[in-house]
Amino acid sequence: MQFLRPILLLCAGFLLLPAAGNDVFNGSFERSGRPDGWEWSTFGGGDAACAVIRSGGNRHLRIAYRSQQQSNRYGQLLQNVPLTPGRIYRLSWKMWGKPARNICWTLGKHWKLRPALPPVTPEAARHTLRFRAEPDEFDGKLYPVRLICENLTPELNLDDIEITEEELPAESAVTFVPPEKALSGKVFRLPRLDGFPRDGGFPDGVTVWTPADDADFSASFALGWNQDGLLLFFRVRDDVLRPVPGSAMYLGDSVQLRIDQDGELAPQARSSDLELGFQIDAAGKLATWNWNTNMPIPETLVESVVTSGENGFSAAVLLKDALFDRIDFRRPKPFSFNLIFNDRDGGDDRRVISFARGIHDSKSSADNVLLFPEGGAETARVCARYDDLREHLAGIFYTAGAAGDTADFVLRLTPEHGSPRTIPLCRATRVPPGTAGRLPFRRSVSELPEGRWTAEFLWNGRPAGKLAFERRALLVRQRKIWEEFRSRLSRIDAAYRRQFPERLPAAAALSLRVLNSDIPRLLSQMEAAESPAERRFYDRRGEMTAPEVVEALDELERELAEYRAGRTPPEYWFFRSGPVLLRGGFPYAELESSRGRRQLRPVLFAGYGHFTDVIRDLPEFSSIGANLIQIEIGPSSIFPKEGKNGEFSEPDFSDLENRILPALRSAAEHNVKVCLLLSPHYHPAWLLDKYPDMRADSDFLKYEITHPKAEEMLDAYLAALIPKLKASPWSAALHSLVLSNEPVYIGCTPYNPQSLKDFRHYLKQKYGTPSGFNATAQRDYPDFDAMTGQIETDPALRSEFERFRRDTFAAWHRRLAERVRRIWPEIPLHAKMMIFSSLYVPQATDAGMFAAFSDYNGNDNYRMYDFDNAGLAPHHISSELGSELQLSARKLSICNSENHIIADGETRPVPNGHIYTAMFEQYATGASALITWVWTDIDYLKSLSSSPMFCGNIRNRPGNIIAHGRAMLDANRVARELVRFSRYEPETAILHAPSSLLHAPERYKNSLDALYAATLPTGHRVRFLSEEQLGRREFGAVRLLLLPEAEYLDRKALAGLNEFVCRGGRVMVCGKAPRYDEFGNPLPEPPDFPKLPLSRLGAELDATTPLPFRLAVRDGAGGEGLYLRCVPDGDAYLINLVNYGKNARKLNFSGPGTFRDLLREETFEPEFELPPQKPLLLRFLPAGKP
Secondary structure, three states, rough: OOOOOOOOOOOOOOOOOOOOOOHHHOOOOOOOOOOOOOOOEOOOOOOOOEEEEEEOOOOEEEEEEEOEEOEEEEEEEEEEOOOOOOOOEEEEEEEEOOOOOHHHEOOOOOOEEEOOOOOOOOEEEEEEEEEOOHHHHOOOOEEEEEEEEOOOOEEEEEEEEEEOOOOOOOOOOOEOOOOOHHHHHHHEEOEEEEOOOOOOOOOOOOOOOOEEEEOOEEEEEEEEEEEEEEEEEEEEEEEEOOOOOOOHHHHHHEEEEEEEEEOOOOOOOOOEEEEEEEEOOOOOOOOEEOOOOOOOOOOHHEEEEEEEEEEEEEEEEEEHHOOOOOOOOOOOOOEEEEEEEEOOOOOOOEEEEOOOOOOOOOOOOOEEEEEEEEOOOOOHHHHHHHEOOOOOOEEEEEEEEOOOOEEEEEEEEEEEOOEEEEEEEEEOOOOOOOEEEEEEEEEEEOOOOOEEEEEEEEEEEEEEEEEEEOOOOOOHHHHHHHHHHHHHHHHHHHHHHOOOOOOOHHHHHHHHHHHHHHHHHHHHHHOOOHHHHHHHHHHHHHHHHHHHHHHHHHHHHHHHHHOOOOOOOOOEEOOOOOOOOOOOOEEEEEEOOOOOOOOEEEEEEEEEEEHHHHHHHHHHHHHOOOOOOEOOOOHHHOOOOOOOOOOOOOOOOOOHHHHHHHHHHHHHOOOOEEEEEOOOOOOOOHHHHHOOOHHHEEEEEEEEOOOOOHHHHHHHHHHHHHHHHHOOOOOOHHHEEEEEEEOOOOOOOOOOOOHHHHHHHHHHHHOOHHHHHHHHHHHOOHHHHHHOOOOOOOHHHHHHHHHHHHHHHHHHHHHHHHHHHHHHOOOOOOEEEEEHOOOOOOOOOOOOHHHOOOEEEEEEEEOOEEOOOEEEOHHHHHHHHHHHHHHHHOOEEEEEEEOOOOOOOOOOOOOOOHHHHHHHHHOOEEEEEEEEEEEOOHHHHOOOOOOOOHHHHHHHHHHHHHHHOOOOOOOOHHHHHHHHHHHHOOEEEEEEEEEHHOOOOHHHHHHHHHHHHHHHHHOOOEEEEHHHHOOOOOOOOOOEHHHHHHOOOOHHHHHHHHHHHHHHOOEEEEEOOOOOOOOEEEEEOOOOOOOOOOHHHHHHHHHOOOOOOEEEEEEOOOOOEEEEEEEOOOOOEEEEEEOOOOOOEEEEOOOOOEEEEEEOOOEEEEEEOOOOOEEEEEEEOOOOOO
């Protein structure tokens, strides 16, 4: 094809960007250490020394290398530097010493740039070189810079090493991108198409891209739009089709599409981004998946035409307008996309074909293609940012104007108070037909006065984007703010010590300890920051945490005023190292109170995981409200290499003895328990190399769990590890053992040969012969081999295969539990089940099956702050739903050993109220142990080599640490009352129907979510009854059973449902009643139960279990965002009330009796205003009760 030649045009008025500050950390070597920020290593046995030398009040680095030159023998000074790919940099350094040879810099990951150093002279001299930081030379986000000594170097002194970015040229240009080059040019005019093609091919008027074309696999795709939605066309030629259903679709032959609905090309994932999957299933139909909802795309929101054959398929897909909540296809604005093809021919032979990063390797929109819908709402768009490190505005100006238009790009800068200034960026004489344009720009604003500014980008006089920024000197304001914090804290601390000269109230002591540690610490880091990058890091750290610290200081002052007015500090209860007893699934221990009393009470645990920092900080945890940590060990630690007298004959206990056992000792000495994760996914690498047929992909688990060698490995691992743990003098420090980390069995598919082999064996064990299955499922298969080919197309076999997956995965866990209990029967066990997704996604994790082998209901759960809605929804609903599902399966308290309450990578301030509520309300809904992800101390130096996901973790948020600890302290004060909420036997239940989840996931999930959410403001705890429990006639105290839209119901459950009605139970339906059995067969006599509109739900719950009071809303906002739960407590009632909304709510309790606030330990007035995220725990005593 002929490509249009890009038109290059000089830009007027584009100012030079001054060189940025030094990107090297500790380039002057004035930091203490060996030296800080640098790594010195020798290779091949080289004899060398490296030390920081003080001379004349300053420091520099001295290197001596005493070995002759030899291949692969050298000394290396290394720093990984945070540069920007594609930019030009200047490296400069000061050097002196004694003559030496063969010293060079090596720049980049692959050592391609190896400039030799000039001769070393006795006099100090400064040297400079220029280089380009090529994108493929980065190691992650960092650029390796090394100094290599390969020959005799008697003395080499280095100082003032700097890397600075070169100035921009005084010109820039627009590149006009023809359609066929859009994948590399990153901008495209999206054609408008009439109607929806019915032949499944590529229609006229589209641009077809082919990112892959080889002998056994080729893939092409095209895009278009109309008022009905987005049109996607793809054609795949593949000699082997291996689809994998459901959420694991990406592991098989599939297409993944990611849409940035706002068209902002953000470098990080956003909640509004859509990620969708498409594949052709065994029946030749289009199967879809929406990873945002963890469900298939609703049938009403997608239309498709598919043609398939032996060598591949083609499809035309219409993604309807209603699927997009931020794009209106009646007049769409620009949005961006990325797309990849997954190709799997079996085993580990999986390829990912992509044209940009952002789906497979990470989630981002930065490399997406920006789409301008033809005839849409905009013809120009700017994606820009303000770089406060280098003080410039940078980004890309995109345009898709009509042919012949003049592309006139202008920047208008307006101060908060003052007149705007206009700066031309670039002018083009014409726009070539059919093209879209892009203008990268970088504009210095260092000459602007400090203050708040608005940057407006104009194209031909029309707005194309806007950006607000503040120009200010880094750290100046933050140091002032934090100095004020330190002064204020000093006054508060002194006032508390005057008020309580002998012993501070426990909550105040916790707050003061955290603040007295972290405020001076951050200030010292700010003061020591040298480079602009380091100053920006701590400036942003200060911005992130300042609001949380203000909240904590305000809370201390408010409480001090109350103490001065006569309030008595509450009595707090603390765990002291000793035995923990499980009673009815809840832990009890002898606790010590702040008033010196000791008492056997329910104990609630809280703490942090999951890496080395929690071991280091163990001595401090009990003083900041933490009494539990999680760490991990795995088979690869015990068997790092194959034994000589048998594969597992030589266990290596060095990691256990050097890390785990000392952690247990420290925990025991500091009143902390350890939840040890056994991590069976850490397999020895040599084992899979030796037995490649073991390989499989179930997320963390990379091997076939039913493979004989896998069983042998785990048996040997537990046989080696558990006796050592049990025999340790510090074994009592263990809270529990976790059998697996985030277990899923998504690698068990109809295309996995091992899975099919195991499934055939399962069918033979269960049914004996094909006729046994046929008689039960009403089918007519001649043999088991014929059945395995129809798993995806036959509902009966799909149901059996799903049951087989759940049974197999539960049996694998049960086997692990049995192996542990043979050696150590007393140690509590559980698994870290991802309950938030296991509810809906067929991951083969069943709450009831997992509870059967557990001593705690183990989980990994999410309850994060919703910045869009300024509250917890919807995470608190799914969290409570998951907890209820586990408690209903078996009344064991919950150990959430990966408590996600701050999103990974979140660097905005998180309100302390959110942290407190997320913790306290989990205790109120069944948790006895919460281990928050993640505790890792990230300073600037560590940030250079750490994942961005850790930068905003709770360790770096002092206000959040305080709220976390205070929630645990308060919860242990009222632990007896909180436990009653979980032990209560509800009289109303919701049907949990895995059969409907499998066969009609969208309808069942949506109905279940809506029904459970509607129960939350009613005051009633509503449990679940599963199909299994109905089949076993385990009804508990349930009198009313609510059915969400459960069209598929297990036959045994249906019989149990009829028995429930015969015993006097009531059944009501919120949606369609069951019509099919678990095999997809129509029910001979479908049940006919009364319908229950959600508007009448509260009245039905009250009729079943009357409440002695009423809660009235006085602000006209209704019950949305309110959570209310009430359970009896002897003659009284316990009430838990939370406002999850944005604003304070005006409420009123009515009913004869009195209310008492159990957290404040005072009478509660029934007419009140409830702030957001301020949980109430009340006791209501009806009139006439003692």
